Amino acid sequence: MQLISTLYRRFAHLIHELAKFGTVGAVAYVTQVAATNLFWYGLGLPELAGQALGTVCATVVAFLGNRFWTFRHRSHGRLLLSYALFFGLNGVGLLIQLACLWFTVTVLGLDGPLARNLAGNVVGVGLGTLFRFWSYRRWVFRAPRQAASEAERG
Template identity: 45%
Template sequence: MDFAKRLYERFSSLVHELAKFGSIGAVAFLLDTGLLNFCNVVLDFGPLTSKVVATTISTTFAYLGNRFWTFREREQSGLRREYFLFFLLNGIALLFGMLTIGFTTYTLNLHDSLSFNIANIVGVGFGTLFRYWSYKKWVFLEATDPIPVELPDGGVRQDR
């Protein structure tokens, strides 16, 4: 039991960060999937246009959630810079979804909802791995100034 406690203490910040990232990702995934199906089935935008629309909206939600909750302790390098990089990296991650949906729809010629949604889930899975790695590396940077462990002494040191 001691080993498990030490292991948790060592990785607790990573565990909490991953839990927050996963929570935001789960809500963004539900938003993305719901919008994807709404745009494709109800609005008849087509599979790839629907994916772009759904991802743009869910990405905005994910940025706000990750910036102000998951990675709030990290250094803020400017909203414009972060937002630009976030969307650029999500654009790259969007390619995973578009490739899997496009391959399923146009190469395999599968047009049913189940195949469409499975392709989306596979693309989102690959995109999520890429996003987590890239957000930590380029968007939400580690703080450059170390956080003090304890408060400095209140007294003034006088050398004679």
């Protein structure tokens, strides 16, 4: 029991940050799925265009939630740079999603609502999320100490 308590104390900040990231991600995910399906089935857009536009909507939600809640304690010095990095890294996450969707539709030949949603909105979002959490902490919402030491060096 003491080991668990010690581990929790050591990683409490990361655990709380990850929980907030997950909450923001859940809201962004609902936005993603709803918007993507609206673009696909409500507006009749092609699968890649609908996925891309749904992801852009979710990205706006995620930036606001992460900037002002999840990582509010981290460096926010350069808002425009943070914004550009966030959207650039989300572009990489989007490419991961699109690759999963493309592979499922084009290579596997599975093209229906279930296949599209599993490929783009489950597998693609899952893999993209792992990349996003790591990259946000590393480059966008850096710890104040890390940001200050990099500014001194560069």
